[in-house]
Amino acid sequence: MIIDNIIVIVVAVILITYLSINYVKKYAPGNLILVSILAFCLGIYVPIVIFNVYLRIRYQIPLFIGIFALPCVFAILQYNNISFSKKILYKKAEKYYLDKKYAKCITAIQKMFARNEKNSDTLYLMAKCYDELGEYKTAKEVLYDLLNIDENNYKAYFKLGNILEKEDDNDSAIDMYEQCLDIEPSCYDAYEALGILLANKGEYKEAEDLYKRAIEYHAESYELLYNLAMVQLELSKTDEAEKNLELALVINPDINEAIYSLGNIKLLKGNYNDALNLYSEIIKSENYGLKAYYKIAIIYVTKNEFDKAMNIIEHLINEDSSYIEQIKNEFVFNSMRSRIDAFLSARSRAEEFDKEVQEKVTEEIKNNRKSWFGREKAEADVPKESILYDDIDISRTGFRAEQAKK
Numbered sequence: 001m002i003i004d005n006i007i008v009i010v011v012a013v014i015l016i017t018y019l020s021i022n023y024v025k026k027y028a029p030g031n032l033i034l035v036s037i038l039a040f041c042l043g044i045y046v047p048i049v050i051f052n053v054y055l056r057i058r059y060q061i062p063l064f065i066g067i068f069a070l071p072c073v074f075a076i077l078q079y080n081n082i083s084f085s086k087k088i089l090y091k092k093a094e095k096y097y098l099d100k101k102y103a104k105c106i107t108a109i110q111k112m113f114a115r116n117e118k119n120s121d122t123l124y125l126m127a128k129c130y131d132e133l134g135e136y137k138t139a140k141e142v143l144y145d146l147l148n149i150d151e152n153n154y155k156a157y158f159k160l161g162n163i164l165e166k167e168d169d170n171d172s173a174i175d176m177y178e179q180c181l182d183i184e185p186s187c188y189d190a191y192e193a194l195g196i197l198l199a200n201k202g203e204y205k206e207a208e209d210l211y212k213r214a215i216e217y218h219a220e221s222y223e224l225l226y227n228l229a230m231v232q233l234e235l236s237k238t239d240e241a242e243k244n245l246e247l248a249l250v251i252n253p254d255i256n257e258a259i260y261s262l263g264n265i266k267l268l269k270g271n272y273n274d275a276l277n278l279y280s281e282i283i284k285s286e287n288y289g290l291k292a293y294y295k296i297a298i299i300y301v302t303k304n305e306f307d308k309a310m311n312i313i314e315h316l317i318n319e320d321s322s323y324i325e326q327i328k329n330e331f332v333f334n335s336m337r338s339r340i341d342a343f344l345s346a347r348s349r350a351e352e353f354d355k356e357v358q359e360k361v362t363e364e365i366k367n368n369r370k371s372w373f374g375r376e377k378a379e380a381d382v383p384k385e386s387i388l389y390d391d392i393d394i395s396r397t398g399f400r401a402e403q404a405k406k
Contacts, residue, residue: 005049008068012042015071034071041066093125102129120150127159136163154184161193170197186217188224195227204234222248226258238265256285263295272299290320298332306336314343 016038019031045067048055055063089112096105109126112118123146130139140163146156161176177194180187191214198207211228218224225248232241245262248255263278276299279292293316300309313333316323324344327333333340 009042009046009049012038012045012067012071015068015075016042018075019071031074034074037066038071090122090125093122097125097129100132102132105129118149120146120153120156123149124153124155124159127156131159131163136167139163152183154180154187154190157183158187158190158193161190165193165197170201173197185213188214188218188221191218192223192227195224195231199227199231199234204231207231208235220251222251222255222258225251226255226261229258229261233261233265238268241265256282256288260288260291263292267295267299272303275299290316290323293319294323294326297327298330301332301336304335306339309336310339310343313340317344317347 016035019035019038022031041063045063047053089108093105093108093112096102096108106126106129109122109129112122123142127139127142127146130136130142140160143156143160143163146153150156157176157180161173161180164170164173164176174194174197177190177197180190181194184190191210195207195210195214198204198210208228208231211224211231214224215221215228225244229241229244229248232238232244242262242265245258245265248258249262259278259282263275266272266275266278276296279296279299282288282292283296285292293312297309297312297316300306300312313327317327327340
């Protein structure tokens with residue numbers, strides 16, 4: 001019995017020592033709690049052994065758990081490099097990132113690094129923080145460090161491409177996006193970013209091939225279909241662009257950009273009714289409404305429906321006068337140029353009249369202010385009990401003073 005008690009005490013001391021060393025070595029804050037519990041239980045257990053005190057079973061069980069079972073379990077987990085605090089700290093760092101507390105997130109990750117817990121996930125999260133803070137050089141260094149650990153991490157290549165793009169190093173960004181897709185051929189973001197860069201460089205054929213490959217993985221993406229259609233329009237592949245815009249609108253009927261572009265194709269092909277229906281869908285759009293009205297006016301003129309065209313033109317110019325020059329320079333409006341010029345002349349005269357009226361009103365206000373200030377000065381110079389003061393008051397208020405009535 002004595003030997004058993006001594007073994008328990010020795011094991012407890014060993015566990016205390018091991019957990020204390022791990023606290024320093026791996027920065028495991030949870031070990032402080034474990035060591036405190038173990039030491040407390042050991043402090044109770046030693047006097048019980050020395051004085052041979054009898055304990056009921058319901059007291060022996062929690063004492064045994066605190067002095068042996070619980071510390072032993074955590075010691076085994078830490079020996080096998082399994083740490084609950086590691087996951088907790090990472091989740092905490094992620095929460096900081098989602099809350100846009102990037103400096104705190106970096107600090108939490110650095111604590112993990114101090115415990116030899118540097119891996120691709122923690123490095124990638126740190127790189128994202130530096131990216132959000134605008135510290136692109138440091139972010140790139142972290143990502144290259146990540147690739148030394150995991151050379152097939154496609155997310156790191158994508159993030160590098162994203163940062164290089166922000167630094168206007170588009171050629172290097174293209175290279176990174178391509179490496180990302182070599183590793184992960186279904187990476188949606190890389191396709192979208194790379195396609196835009198290729199199109200901006202005028203490499204429309206390469207962008208078209210890229211978008212077609214992307215759609216094989218993401219057939220449901222109306223964004224990719226729209227981007228593909230825009231590139232095909234640059235390549236004068238009108239029929240293919242029309243087909244892809246229609247597919248995009250089947251997936252999402254509310255893409256104003258696609259509706260407007262498809263309307264332009266229908267107009268170009270002479271399908272006026274289809275174009276008119278499409279433009280009519282977006283006349284309330286903030287970005288495309290006036291553009292749609294302009295195209296509708298062109299359709300009505302082309303169909304010789306001049307009254308309808310004139311109503312649209314008047315509405316368009318009243319909403320945005322910058323369209324005046326565009327309408328003046330548009331050849332299709334020549335057939336009704338006299339009506340447009342008459343409207344513009346009448347509008348110009350009305351604006352001049354309004355300007356004259358406004359100037360007169362402004363001048364009257366100024367004169368009234370001068371006369372008012374003159375009266376104020378007169379009031380200041382004349383005693384309030386004088387008859388003249390009452391006359392001034394009459395002129396100002398429009399009512400006779402009670403004293404004057406008498």
